[in-house]
Amino acid sequence: MMKKQLIMEKALELFAKQGFEATSVQQITEQCGISKGAFYLSFKSKDELILSLIDHFMMQITSDIDYVVKNKKKEELLYEFYYVVFSSFYKYSDFTKIFVKEQTHSFNQEFILKIHYYDSLIEKTILSMIERLYGSDLKTKYDMIYSIKGFMNIYSQLFLFSNAPFDLDLLSQSLVEKTNLLAKHASVAFFSEALYYKIKQPINEDGIKEQILGNIDNKIDKLEESIEKESLLLLKQQMLESTFSPAIVKGLLGNIRHHPECRWISYLLRSYFKM
Template sequence: MVKKQLIMDKALELFAKQGFEATSVQQITDHCGISKGAFYLSYKSKDELIISFVDCFMKQIIADIDSSVKDCSHSDDMLSTFFYTTNKAFQDNSTFAKIFFKEQTHTVNENLLNRLSYYDSKVNDIILYIIDHLVLENEKTKFDLLICIKGFMKVYVDLFLIYELPLLDLDILTKSLVEKTNILAKYSTIPFITKESAQILQDHIEGTDNNSKQIIELIEQLIIEIEEPIEKESLELLKNCLQSENNSLAIIKGLLENIKNNPQCKWVAYLIREKYSIQQ
């Protein structure tokens, strides 16, 4: 794990200077001070390394957004929490975000596209959860509102990451986006996107982290890495719950409380909450 993290850290420095395409495995290994053989023990290819970056970036952001939104004590706060947490995450991870958004159009990789589609569907789930707590003028416009919210996100992220517009006040940006979204929710009456045509936006990609087997594999890796005994034991018990057909949601929720503050456990906790429909 230490070597993997070293490769990611050093590769990011090179990617920031010269981009994905212009950076070779040889340059990465030279910058790390390791052999090519050591690189290939950690990553099968440069593409796999890039996907690891995307996984790390998106898992952290989505887990943070989902947790923050569902932790809101009042539904009125969900929208502002969503916009604030999303933009703060991109701001905090601006180095990789800038590289990725500038270069993703040049990186054609089926595995990468599948991962991006998967994470996009997770964002859709969170936004639809928020929309279900808004007062809409016409309930049939909810999927149009989903697209509009995602449009706001993309346009403003482009301004900050691609055009490098300074993000001087995150609170004002959040209030502005909330105001625009509420106007659309209140006054939009003509739907264009139906539930049926929006289904493609909600479909998850096959072979993702959603099934119990893959969540268990993630837990087993965490058990090896984590030293805190309470968290390690909680992960063991969560693994047993996933392997059993009869589970107590109260027990699972309590175990999730034990691991929720560990950054390494955020993604597993998110996947388990989703699997069992457990609210914060």
């Protein structure tokens, strides 16, 4: 196991038992069997470790949700969306429990910006799903974003902090019914398009492009010669100088989608190329 991965796994165990603030770097290094110097070669601080954990889990959840919204048939889309959401919460339940408990504590500005970033990406995916299902002219579509996020938040907390068993299939079916009722029968919209985007914190598009190119270079350095590595090189070329047709770009994205090291970069590229 790589040292950075070991630190993240052992730190997560300690955070689950003690919380973020009560866990020291010394405790983490003792749990890993490494020196403090080795820890600081991987992470500059405990805060950076926490941010890396957030990135690790949110990248997986965000990319999984986006893939469902872009690839499932309309008749099964909403059910699959909710099922994947709650399956992810269950799969990463240790981290999710810590995050829900600790998010009311004081965190630095970088933490807040990171949470806003992932929240914006998830909202963008939810809006895309709503427009696919109910049409772009739905009067209450911006209210629907918050209704769906509310379902996700409330039911995930019940799911995570109750000892009672939860039937994910039944939960997903129930939320599909509730969401459809809201979409079809709610007629009074609180959020106009102007109000929705007025309160949204803008994402730096130039910063995203730089992030994607940096991610591509990082993955290219790590991957052995393979179709995934070749596809990444061509996708980087497409970002710098658009030369390929949409069909070719879609094929290149398909080549990297299922590689475990490329799921997040695949998500970023699909969003960048609007595919």
